[in-house]
Amino acid sequence: MANVMDVSTPDNLQYQFFPVSSGVVQFKVRTPNDAHVALTMGPQDSEPIYEIMIGGWGNTKSVIRKNKTRPDKVEIETPGIVNGGEFRGFWVRWDGGVVSAGREGESIPFISWADPEPFPVAFVGVCTGWGATGTWKIEEAEEFNTPDKLEYKFGPVAAGSLEFEYRGPHNCHVCLSPGPGEMDSMYEFILGGWENTQSVIRHCRQKPDKVTVPTPGLMNPNEFRKFLIEWRCGRLIVRDGSNGAVIMEWVDPTPFPVTHFGVRSGYGAHGSWRIRHFYSGGASLAPSAPTAAALYSPPAGYPGAAPAGYPGAAPAVAPSGGAGVWMDASSGQVVPSAVVGGQDCSGEPLYVARAQHEGAMLPGKLVTSHGCAYVPWGGQEHGKGQYQVLVGGPNNWVPVSGTNIPPGAFPGGESEDGEPLYIGRVRHEGSITTGKVQPSHGVCYIPFGGQELGFPDYEVLMA
Known part of the structure; x- marks a missing residue:
């Protein structure tokens, strides 16, 4: 099929x-x-x-x-x-x-x-x-029908979720990997294994399994059963696709980036699949954020095309020092020549962004697959559907500790009290995440996993 x-x-x-x-x-x-x-x-x-x-x-x-x-x-x-x-x-x-x-x-x-x-x-x-x-x-x-051969068929994934339906008597196998093939770094999900009696999560092809749960009668050879697999920063969840109930869950303390999925069946089972790995700008593990109209430059010749500077065109806001401009964007959109500041633990690039919150202009990260930017404030990670992206700016990062911010650091915003904020980044749990540097606190704050996390050792973006 x-x-x-x-x-x-x-x-x-x-x-x-x-x-x-x-x-x-x-x-x-x-x-x-x-x-x-x-x-x-x-x-x-x-x-x-x-x-x-x-x-x-x-x-x-x-x-x-x-x-x-x-x-x-x-x-x-x-x-x-x-x-x-x-x-x-x-x-x-x-x-x-x-x-x-x-x-x-x-x-x-x-x-x-x-x-x-x-x-x-x-x-x-x-x-x-x-x-x-x-x-x-x-x-x-490409078709995704699997014979009784225990050989994975691979396809790319766009974001942190995979939705699929499986029809077969047992042994629905799904893997997540950093490439289009079987390798040592893999997550494997065996659903309806052991003659349709239990399901497991396996890490890097090693036993014992990380999770084992009884799931008698989970699969059916005569009808499709729907499932959803989600992953973000090492957190793996398998859900019943019909009601959203969690079937299995495990957190990998040292996650690796996932770029591909594989499917197979075996041990006497032939499988039929309906697979949805469609990217629509959101992931169910991400905090929700308001949506707004997309940033788009109308092609010349269309009625109503707005020239630069005309109301409706995206304004450019010059920073107070260094090269580069801040461009308005929304709903996960990335402006051409946007500055890449790091990458999520899934391997997805993170862009340098900022957004307004509680009277402050806060540097943070843009995660396109979540459809929003995130900024740190008040101990929490805040999702923003409307934000600004740094475009055409520098990409020179210098190691810093505490309050020792070097001259020429690139300004990224200001706190609600008017204190200048700079753009920093930190390596954390397999990611390189951008956030705000607040000089009076001597730390870089990053938005991560729903929290605002502070780090005294970080890198700062130079102008």
């Missing part, structure tokens, strides 16, 4: 991303105009990026664009190519720098462009806008 995802896109031009494991994606879309497909290296709307806009300009033409720049690489007339009353099928392919799109059932693309400087594509995003909402049925080429 193919991996089919049903996706709804509102009229907001905000891409929703999912990972791909091959050079083609097939989909059906129902929309009156502007079915946009993005090809990127990561799960965010940032450069480098290919955009294939199908049925734009009032459903009259289609284009291929790279890095949101004009003129478009290719532009063709496609009147009536999409329809708001019925699904239309398409495919998008990328191979050796050639990006193309075609209609379902047709092998010849209706639009194509060869990039002389291609980049590897790992994610696909879809969105609609300019008065259009869309309903999508997205199908990846």
